[in-house]
Every structure is written in structure tokens, then in C-alpha cells.
Amino acid sequence: MSEQFFIQGNEACARGAIEAGCRFFAGYPITPSTEIAEDMALFLPKKGGSFIQMEDEIAALGAVIGAVWGGQKGMTATSGPGFSLMQEHIGFAVMTETPLVIVNMQRGSPSTGQPTMASQSDMMQAKWGSHGDYEIIALSPSSVQECFDFTVEAFNLAEKYRVPVMVMSDEIVGHMREKITIPEEVEITYRQMPEEGPETFLPFKAPSDGTSPMPAFGDGYKMHITGLTHDEKGYPDASNPESHSKLVNRLCNKIRKHTDEITRIKEEFTEDAEIIVLSYGAPARSALTAVKNARKQEVKAGFIKLETVWPFPKKLIKDAVVNAQKVMVVEMNLGQIFYEVERVLPDKEVELLPKIGGEMHIPTEIMDKIKDMSH
Amino acid sequence: MRKDIRIAGFGGQGIILAGIVIGKAAALHDNLNAVQTQSYGPEARGGASKTEIVISDELIDYPKVQKPDIFVALSQAGLDAYLHDLKDGGILIIDPDMIKEEELLSFVKEHNTKLYKAPVTRTAVEKIGLKIVANIVMIGAITRMTKVISEEAARQAVAESVPPGTEKKNLEAFEAGAELAG
Numbered sequence: 221m222s223e224q225f226f227i228q229g230n231e232a233c234a235r236g237a238i239e240a241g242c243r244f245f246a247g248y249p250i251t252p253s254t255e256i257a258e259d260m261a262l263f264l265p266k267k268g269g270s271f272i273q274m275e276d277e278i279a280a281l282g283a284v285i286g287a288v289w290g291g292q293k294g295m296t297a298t299s300g301p302g303f304s305l306m307q308e309h310i311g312f313a314v315m316t317e318t319p320l321v322i323v324n325m326q327r328g329s330p331s332t333g334q335p336t337m338a339s340q341s342d343m344m345q346a347k348w349g350s351h352g353d354y355e356i357i358a359l360s361p362s363s364v365q366e367c368f369d370f371t372v373e374a375f376n377l378a379e380k381y382r383v384p385v386m387v388m389s390d391e392i393v394g395h396m397r398e399k400i401t402i403p404e405e406v407e408i409t410y411r412q413m414p415e416e417g418p419e420t421f422l423p424f425k426a427p428s429d430g431t432s433p434m435p436a437f438g439d440g441y442k443m444h445i446t447g448l449t450h451d452e453k454g455y456p457d458a459s460n461p462e463s464h465s466k467l468v469n470r471l472c473n474k475i476r477k478h479t480d481e482i483t484r485i486k487e488e489f490t491e492d493a494e495i496i497v498l499s500y501g502a503p504a505r506s507a508l509t510a511v512k513n514a515r516k517q518e519v520k521a522g523f524i525k526l527e528t529v530w531p532f533p534k535k536l537i538k539d540a541v542v543n544a545q546k547v548m549v550v551e552m553n554l555g556q557i558f559y560e561v562e563r564v565l566p567d568k569e570v571e572l573l574p575k576i577g578g579e580m581h582i583p584t585e586i587m588d589k590i591k592d593m594s595h
Numbered sequence: 596m597r598k599d600i601r602i603a604g605f606g607g608q609g610i611i612l613a614g615i616v617i618g619k620a621a622a623l624h625d626n627l628n629a630v631q632t633q634s635y636g637p638e639a640r641g642g643a644s645k646t647e648i649v650i651s652d653e654l655i656d657y658p659k660v661q662k663p664d665i666f667v668a669l670s671q672a673g674l675d676a677y678l679h680d681l682k683d684g685g686i687l688i689i690d691p692d693m694i695k696e697e698e699l700l701s702f703v704k705e706h707n708t709k710l711y712k713a714p715v716t717r718t719a720v721e722k723i724g725l726k727i728v729a730n731i732v733m734i735g736a737i738t739r740m741t742k743v744i745s746e747e748a749a750r751q752a753v754a755e756s757v758p759p760g761t762e763k764k765n766l767e768a769f770e771a772g773a774e775l776a777g
Contacts, residue, residue: 226619397631399622509657
């Protein structure tokens with residue numbers, strides 16, 4: 221039977237992880253994500269899993285990578301300052317194709333900023349924070365139910381594409397309590413195991429836009445996992461331009477070529493809209509309120525919410541705004557996703573409604589901007 | 596019908612738990628939609644504390660409270676910060692032991708406010724003998740004064756939100772609070 225709870229977004233992330241089969245969490249507590257670690261410490265031992273509080277966030281992600289190569293599904297949770305420390309291991313996880321989930325409950329930044337206040341200022345860091353050419357997947361929940369659903373989905377995508385998947389939420393959603401329904405069963409994806417025996421199996425041999433089966437340490441396969449450019453056996457092959465080009469193109473293409481399968485947006489009133497309000501995470505809720513109010517005043521406004529932020533849902537956005545001339549991007553930073561929207565809609569009038577300080581946009585602020593742009 | 600509720604005081608008064616219980620009562624036992632949010636400083640106690648609950652029979656998009664229908668002030672600082680946001684004709688519940696009432700009277704008259712007094716800490720100490728249940732007294736007072744949630748839902752939510760073994764004392768505290776409605 222499905223069950224209903226009145227819990228925080230953070231708690232919903234933890235429950236989603238457990239339901240998705242996560243049995244390892246390593247982390248370092250940080251406001252406003254700490255309740256995720258607390259809940260994982262509570263639930264995991266009861267499920268036969270492990271929780272470790274590490275000395276810092278670098279070690280936390282390192283431990284998750286190790287657990288995943290030991291055959292577990294693993295997760296960590298953090299906020300901006302910890303996310304910065306994790307960047308090195310994010311690159312390592314990308315290069316070694318280690319499936320894992322990172323929840324980032326964003327707070328006011330830069331640096332230690334505003335621990336108990338919200339922002340969306342790590343959205344570009346999620347995409348570009350580590351060095352090198354790479355692709356990751358990032359989802360952005362704006363409700364407690366979505367915290368649960370998107371965390372489950374994050375694990376499924378991670379396992380399918382062998383890539384770090386980020387749940388990019390914020391303090392408002394993380395600490396907000398709402399009713400959620402946890403279904404009796406959720407659909408779960410497990411990483412593919414090799415069919416070939418250890419004598420012939422090549423752990424990094426994969427189609428040019430795909431990934432390979434992933435045995436665990438101890439399964440009897442010869443495993444060599446390195447952040448250096450490597451060949452199909454996993455051995456370093458760092459001076460050969462072709463090897464590097466082949467590997468890094470594949471790591472990018474396994475996401476880029478599957479953007480249509482991975483990405484999702486939510487649309488309301490877009491069909492006849494003259495102006496579209498595009499948002500994600502917490503302020504998407506203010507944006508939808510404003511759009512509904514605009515409709516009541518017979519202003520033809522529409523609403524787009526990015527559920528997937530990375531890879532950027534370019535095609536979905538282009539299709540959704542085809543009839544509108546104007547697009548407003550509402551985000552809790554001084555302009556991040558705005559530039560992506562501007563890039564994919566060169567023939568539209570795209571404007572930013574930024575907000576920092578820790579509080580979400582008020583619907584009337586968005587309404588005022590809708591009116592401004594309508595003239 | 597959307598109802599916006601704000602409770603303000605200082606850290607340590609149990610304000611956030613009170614908000615959670617009210618939200619839980621509405622969402623799980625009255626079968627409405629509810630969102631509870633909170634704000635607090637980095638301090639554990641003594642700093643400003645605030646919780647907001649939105650209750651509606653429709654989906655709740657914007658989860659925060661701007662102009663509350665119901666404002667509960669448990670500290671002078673909380674009252675001073677948020678009184679002027681209260682909607683005209685709204686309900687104001689104050690703890691008269693914490694707040695200078697005389698300064699309120701012109702506002703109440705001007706804005707047609709329904710003013711209720713709930714000395715929650717005093718009631719907790721005198722009726723239950725436990726200062727710690729003051730927030731549950733407050734839930735009782737809010738429930739009967741505003742009828743924003745049903746009393747049955749509120750009792751269930753109190754019982755399932757307090758530490759096991761303390762349900763009876765807490766339900767007594769709830770009744771003592773409800774009786775403050777007169």
C-alpha cells in the first residue's frame with residue numbers, strides 16, 4: 221500500500237534514495253542539507269546499508285565512489301561550500317563512469333554565504349565545476365513529492381548512463397514540509413552486469429555514444445580504475461591523442477546523444493501564450509502562481525518548468541515557446557540558466573528576473589515583470 | 596479556500612513544531628493541502644523564529660505567506676516585525692505575557708482585527724505543570740480560535756508528533772489551550 225507523510229524535502233530525498241536501492245551514504249553535514257544525512261544515518265543500518273560521516277566533502281564523495289565500485293548504489297548530500305570541495309571527485313566519477321547521486325540543497329553564496337537561506341547559484345557549477353569536457357545530469361525538484369520522485373529518477377539515470385546525477389534543489393524546498401505519497405513500489409534501474417567472462421571482458425569497451433557493463437570489485441574481473449585517459453581495459457593511455465578523443469567524446473556523447481530520452485520539462489498555458497515565464501526549483505512555484513494570476517487578468521502568459529536542467533532541454537524549450545515572442549527567466553541568482561535560454565532562443569526576446577538574498581520571488585514581482593514585458 | 600498562517604516568536608518556544616503539527620493535521624487528517632515553511636537564524640535558541648503554514652483545498656503553488664489571515668505572536672519582536680502584514684479583518688492571537696497590548700489597540704480597531712489572547716506559557720505552567728508544553732497549548736488555542744483545522748485532526752497530529760509516552764500530557768495541554776478560546 222502507498223503511504224502518505226508530511227515531511228521535509230530533505231527527508232523525501234533520503235526516502236527516495238532508500239526506495240531506489242541506495243545502501244551507502246557518506247557525507248559531511250552542512251546546512252541546509254543535514255537532514256538528509258540524519259535520515260540516511262537512521263534508515264541505512266536498518267536496511268543493511270552503511271552510513272559514514274567523513275572528515276570533509278572531498279572524502280565523502282571519494283567514499284561514495286569506492287562503495288559504488290564495491291557494487292553498491294551510493295549517494296552524498298551537501299550545499300554550496302561542500303559542493304565546491306566535491307568538484308575534483310565529480311570529474312573523477314565522470315572519467316571513471318561511476319554512477320552516483322549528489323544532492324545539493326543550495327544556499328546563499330559565494331563562500332559560506334547564508335547557511336539558512338536559499339539560492340540557485342550553483343546551477344552552472346553543477347555543469348562546469350570540475351575541469352575538462354564532460355556531461356552530467358541534473359534534476360531540479362520544486363516540491364517535496366518531487367524531491368522523492370527525482371531522487372529515485374536520479375539513481376535510475378545514474379545506473380543507466382553510468383554518470384554522476386545531481387539533484388539541484390535549494391533551502392526552501394529542502395526545509396519545506398508537504399504531503400507526499402510514497403508508492404508501495406517504485407521502478408528501479410540497476411547497472412548492467414557483464415555477460416562475458418573475466419578472460420575476455422573489456423570493462424571500458426562501449427559504443428561511441430554508450431557505456432559498458434559494470435562489474436564490482438570482487439566479482440572476479442580484472443579492474444583498473446583511473447582518472448587518467450584509459451583504454452578499453454582501463455589501463456592508462458594518456459599520450460595517445462586518438463585514445464583521449466575517443467574516450468572523452470564518448471563520455472560526452474553518451475549523454476548528449478540521449479538528451480531527448482533524459483530531459484523533461486513541465487508546461488502550462490504555453491499553447492497560446494505571448495509571454496512565457498520559465499523557471500525551475502522553488503521559484504517555479506512563484507512563477508506558476510504569477511502566470512495563473514496573469515491568466516485571470518486575461519494576459520496571455522505561459523509557464524515552463526525545467527525538471528531536467530542538465531543536459532539542457534533545448535529542443536523541449538524551443539518547441540514549447542514556438543508561439544511566444546517573449547520569455548522571462550526567473551531564478552534565484554544573478555543570471556545562470558538565463559544565458560542558456562538566451563543561447564537556445566536567439567530569435568526571442570529573453571529577459572531575466574534575478575533574485576538573491578535568500579528568499580524566493582514573490583508572485584507579484586513576477587506579475588509586474590510580465591506586465592512590463594507585455595507592453 | 597487558501598488560508599495563510601504565520602507564527603512568530605523566538606527560538607526555543609517550540610514554534611516550528613507547532614507549525615508542523617498544524618500542517619500535518621490539515622494534510623494528513625483533514626485531507627487538505629498544506630505547506631509548512633520556517634525561517635530561523637544560525638542560533639539554536641534565543642534568535643528570531645518564524646513558521647508559516649498555508650492550508651488550502653486546492654494545490655498550493657506559492658508556498659510562503661505574505662499577508663496572513665492568521666497571525667500568532669509570541670514575542671514583542673515577532674509582533675513588531677510582522678503585525679502590519681496581517682490582512683484586514685484577520686485573526687491576531689497574542690501571548691499577553693509577552694506583548695504590550697495597549698500598543699495594539701489602535702491597529703486592531705483600524706484594521707478590524709479579531710484579537711485573541713492566549714497566555715500559553717502561563718497556562719502550560721499553571722494547568723499542566725510543564726512549561727515545555729506551551730507550544731501544544733498554543734495549537735489548542737489556534738485550533739479552536741480559528742477553526743482552520745478540525746479539532747479531531749489536531750488531536751491526532753499532536754498525539755503522533757510528540758515523544759511516545761507523553762501523549763496524555765500533551766493532549767491535556769491541547770485542551771487547556773482550546774479552552775482559552777472562551
